[in-house]
Amino acid sequence: MSDFSIDELVIPATPRAPGWPSWEAVAALRNVVEAEGFGTDDLEYSAAELLPGWLNTTYDPKRMFVARVDGTVVARATYETLLDQGDNHAWLGVQVLPAWRRHGIGTALADRVEALAATENRQELIVYTVSAEAAGKRLAAPTGFGSVPRDNPEVRFLFARGYRLEQVERGSRLPLPADDSVMHRFRADAAAQAGRDYTVHCWSGGTPPHWRADLALLFTRMSTDAPTAGLEEPEDVWTAERLVNEETSRAASPRRMLTAAALHEPSGHLVAFTQLSVPAESNRSVGQEDTLVLREHRGHRLGMLLKSANLEYLAQESPGHPSVTTFNAEENRHMLDVNEALGFVPMGYEGAWKRVVPRSGPSK
Template identity: 55%
Template sequence: MTGLTITEVVIPDSVDAPNARDFLACIDVRSAVWAHDSGTRDEVRPPEEMLPGWRKQEFEPKRMLLARLDGRPVGRGIAEHRPGDAADTAWLAVEVVADARGRGIGRALAERVEDLAREARATKFIVYAPCWRVGGPRLAAPTGFGDVAADTPETRLLQSLGYRLEQVERGSRLALPVDTSALDASIADACAAAGSEYRVHTWHGATPAEWRDDIAHLLTRMSTDAPTAGLEEDEDPWTVERLLADEALEEGSPSLNLVAAVEHVPSGRLVGFTELNAPDDRERPVDQEDTIVLTEHRGHRLGMLLKLANIAHLQRVRPGHPRIITYNAEENRHMLDVNEAIGFEPFVYEGAWRKDVRL
């Protein structure tokens, strides 16, 4: 295409660094795409908040491309993979601003990020693509849970490139604040159901030293215990060293992590946790991050207890945010039951697509 250039972005040490221009342009593209497609600014993130994730290259190698049309930033592409034994999988993404769509920019970026994935020796490509359209012909997930619009530019592009739909995720949101008396009563009910063998701990910021090993173990289990349907995502191992490195990079982010974890009292080990990420700007929503209860400790309403306890924790420590946003696989009925009981309501569905390639 005449006037289209695609270049790789250097990840700067800070947003004020001399080489940060292209990174900032990519974040602007992301913000424009999400604001236009969703009709809200809920998913818009400032560059200071996005940069720490891009600097986690040791354990989460990733590369970013910037597309310019006649010199104007109009799109970005992402290729991420894992080091070591899990390097056979790559997670790819492409975003193009609304007024530049329909000109082949998305396809050009998709082909380029696939090239990056092949350079990393990946043979399985995974794409998560939000679907904002409701109604019309639908494409059902092979899991039997959920569907996406069958006739959209992103669906047609992914299918033409050889991707197949494997899973649908639901985006849900909970209006804040939750009534304190109702929240306290629900927590008391969940505590009674859990029984005396389980105890909840909360903290914000860095993980307390006594829980680092357990949190690293739980983060590793997140990559294997959560439903992934036909995506067959590999284990993503965490160690205390990786946890400390991750938290050190997040120290510079204008947001706060809030954690509720549950201890199995007889063993003295954490067997579940949930995490919220609250931006400094209290007019913005809070992101629900990982939630897990180890399989061998399920059936005690610990997932419900953890989520309720962390909402209460959030409202004590960082009141004023308008809502919490979370994403769950449509077949993860247990967690959806928990969310729906708390009051989360769906607002978007996201297709998870897979493509297998040969090197």
């Protein structure tokens, strides 16, 4: 075991505040590990882009711990929970630079955040981690959709700590520019099937005030309507106030959000949405964020309608980006069908793992 120290990272308030070099090191570490797992740097975020989300913990509590060797950050662990103190879930993550693996650092960080979960009586621990493709035996998800290499280091690590694979998520990439005529055809065909009851509205940045309550409901339903397999993740309630808080915080990021939403004309409410996170630099990839159609409004091709509309909106508002990346549960065949039709191709997979720790006795 190498000599290393672990401490909780104090998130710097600004790029000029004390601790900024450590924050930059954390961002670089994240990007190295993501690029290694997915074989692309399309998922890269700058330190400035990551900062607002970590400063804003009003509705989204989170903490970060870092491991250092001779003062240099070589690994990190994340700990996230819901605001509800009665909820027993915690979302954990550990990332170690390749050169510092097999030194006990990942184990020490996992011990730290799992112990923190225990002190807060959070027995349901969830981990999302990339599994790079490798030869050999496969571990299938219990959903019947997707698998990860059984002998990968992260798979063996999680197994040894009592975690169970519950779901596999596919990371996909759409090369840009997309064919304008194809996008227009997809949008027109989907609009024809949706009919006159649904209209598309697009905006950049903050949500128009009269739609904040609707979008908050859509965010809440993301936690209940999206496939979560055996993870059984809890409802995460959003309000208009929380949405404003999130969008105000996000305004400090160099990125901006492009939103396309479907308005159900008879009711006057938004019933579906999709968002793209767009970096300022045109030579960097765009991130596909949440997409949801309320269950009661499915079957009208609103997913295709909104995704094609937002890709057209992206081409108008911020052309020149090389790609769009997105993540979907492998069992979410409907959304995968939409993405594949638009031209998305797989770029990698991550496992969603769960460990349930009883209040007393050994883990199971």
